[in-house]
Amino acid sequence: MSYLKFSADQIFTGTELLSDQLVLITNKDGSIIDLVAEENAGDDIQHHLGILAPGFVNAHCHLELSHMKGLIPEHTGLPKFILKIVNERHHSDELILNAIANAEASMIVNGIVAVGDISNNALSVAQKQLGNLAYHNFIEVSGWKPAIALPRYKNAIQVRAQFKSGNSTLNPHAPYSVSNDLWELLQPHFEDGVITIHNQENPAENQLFENGEGDFVSMYQAMNIDQTHFTPTGKTSLLSVLPKMQKARNILLVHNTESTPQDILFANQQAIQQNQHIHWCLCPNANLYIENKMPPIEMLRRYNVNITIGTDSLAVSVWHELKSITKNNQYIFTRNSFGRIIAMGYIQWRKSFTA
Structure with missing residues (x-):
């Protein structure tokens, strides 16, 4: 040989x-x-x-939004960024498919071998069927209005059916975008499965749940979406929705820029009680682009949580995400600490993305 x-x-x-x-x-x-x-x-x-080094795992990606790179200005804040996505994401299939292919090629060049990809539609199916990378397809579902819960759920089921290769699961988009009616439809799919959710990316998310105020209220008013169905819980968004995911085997919390020690302790306790693996996925370059803020990496490490890295929709290099962490966190400039930082790009595929 x-x-x-x-x-x-x-x-x-x-x-x-x-x-x-x-x-x-x-x-x-x-x-x-x-x-x-x-x-x-x-x-x-x-x-x-x-x-x-081994190939990287990109734990959070939006291949279907690759065509929007650079179209939205920096530092808009998340609510305005979301409005831009909603209003400007629709382009020709040809443009979107070319951007998807180019983004995947860039990930391969940058050493990525496995991806947790968010999918609201089936536009990425053909590219994934080529088998160039290992994918877990997180079929994303959102709907703040209770009246649209059932049609949004049925559409997600149809989207998932089109992903023949790789693992596919139904997932709530974020605490601020999923009504209780939609949560009830999604929860039976969580049992012993793998799910992901955008978590505490902006201060307004916690404000919405704690007191019913903040920029997400203004965002829904701009979208003419009624909010009378929602009653603030008096708790942070994570404390409000994490119990809804108790039956999942693995949970990937994405962004976490506004997470607190109380949130982490609560998540750790639920993980122990429910025999779950909870991973905290960081996308620092996206956070810098949208909010001009880094996730609380030192705090997360202090509580010894499982940290993973994603590129979101703005980049295709896990290594660039790790470089942003080293640039913005001086504590990593030792050999041992640097090794721990690099390890964030190497979550165990079987442990994190399979039941």
């Missing part, structure tokens, strides 16, 4: 940085055979500058 041998300035296993005196040995199809000391590796070693 023929072997390929690789060395680099550093080797990262997915959990730790190793010495630069090691050589990775694979067969010709790329399957890893061994990791040995350089003096035992023999000849024909290919040396690379930088870090030799």
